[in-house]
Structures are given as structure tokens and as C-alpha cells.
Amino acid sequence: MRAVRPEDAAALAALHAMAFPPAEAWGSDAMGLMLGMPGAFGLWRPGDGLVLARAAAGEAEILTLAVAPAARRQGLGAMLLAGAMQGAVLRGAGEMFLEVAAGNAAALALYRSAGFAEVGRRRRYYADGSDALVLRRALSPS
Template identity: 65%
Template sequence: MTPRPIHAVDVPALAGLHTAAFPPEESWGIGAIGTMLAMPGAFGLVLPEQGFILARVAAGEAEVLTLAVAPPARRQGIGAGLVVAAMAGALARGASVLFLEVSEDNLAARALYAALGFEQVGRRRRYYADGSDALVLSRPLSATEAG
């Protein structure tokens, strides 16, 4: 299944998905998701009821703002498919590199990103609400991501 662009009408369902995918102190509501989508250069992709990704592009660089996969849809390639689609979307919008942050404690996400070629380029100490560090990862983008 191919992710489709997010539309404003999707935001309430995305907030529900984000709540299911993250601990309460880290989940985003309708307002937060709407604000992120309204930022210059922002875009989002969704597989309804399974997962979504929000990203933005500025000055030739892209960043993943959030990636949420519904717990029943995990370990089925949904997250990888969304990241790959976001890489293509970022490249099409002029980005040459994609950055993201992941909790040092989130071993499943770290394995996903490593499999997709992301490498650690930094660390943000005690970044998350639980006190864990965020690892800053990046990956160069190339025409092979254009899909």
C-alpha cells in the first residue's frame, strides 16, 4: 500500500493514531499536528489507520517531525514504507539530507533507521519527557529515493 498525502480532514484521526503510538506525555493532539502541518515546508503522508509521518524541508535539509505507527500495525514494514516515502518527498522538495531524532531507549526504531542507512550525528541529552537522550540521525538523499 502506498502512503497518500495528509489532508486537513485527516488531522483528528492522526491525533488518535499518535496517542495510540506514544506515551501520554509524548503524544500530540489535533492542535499540535495541525500546527506542524501548517509550518512552511511541512508535508505529511498517511496509511489510514496504520501510520503516518510528518516532515519538513528548509534550506536543502529535511527533518522528520514525527513517525507514528499504530501498535497493531507494527513490525509489518509500515514505518519503513513511510520513511522511504518521506525521503522521496523530501528529495522532490529540494532536500539533500534527512535528519530525525529517536530516543536512545527505542531499540526497535533505532534498528529501523539503521536498516534504512541513517547514522548518528549528534545527541540531545535528556530530550524526552522520560529523561532519555535523543540521538540525532541523518541520511543523505539521492536520486534513488525519488521512487
């Protein structure tokens, strides 16, 4: 795994398109905008998976976590998530948030196994009308 860089935007977008339905995939312009936000950071294993996050004012959020179908069920999502949490702690965050589709059982299992708990729901958040669950986890420097 390595840190993402702005010049990775096109490759990140291609990977994101493999992992998400077309209506939810981010293009290279969106990736570039995300990477350019203050406090943004990310990790990826080229061709397999990525996580983008940002940290500000003592909080962090996962912007996206994507694993290519061929790389799923091998622990990469957990590694990416752990790397994002560590990066958030290094940037001074004491808690992390994320949003996940209520029906995404695999992602929910990953996040719950990492200690995230539901703190809210956004009704009809996604293009298909499904709800987003807002999850939170306290972070510790250890």
C-alpha cells in the same frame, strides 16, 4: 498510503496517541500546527501509521513517525520512511535528519537499516529524562 491534509489533524492525533506514551502524543492542535509549517508534508495509512516531515533550504527532517501497535512489524514504518525521503528529495533536500529516543531499539533498527547514522545526542531531551539521538542520512535523487 496517501498524503496528509490539514483536515486530517484529529485522526492523525488519534493515531499518534495509539503509538506513543501519553506524555509524548501530539493532540490535533499540534498536528495542525505541524501541517501548517512551511515545507511540511506527510503520508499516512489511516488507522495504521503516519509520517510528518518538512523540507527547507536543502535539508529535511522527520517530525514524527508513528505506527499503531497492531500494524507494527509489517514493514509499514519502512514504507512511511521511504515515502518521506522521496518527498524530501522532490522538495530539493539533500539530507534528512531525525531524533529518536536512545532506548527505542525498534526505531533505531528501522532508521539504521535505512542508512541513518548518529550525528549527535540531546541529553535528557524527552519528558522521561531519556536522551535523543540525532540521526542523519544523505539523500539522492535516484
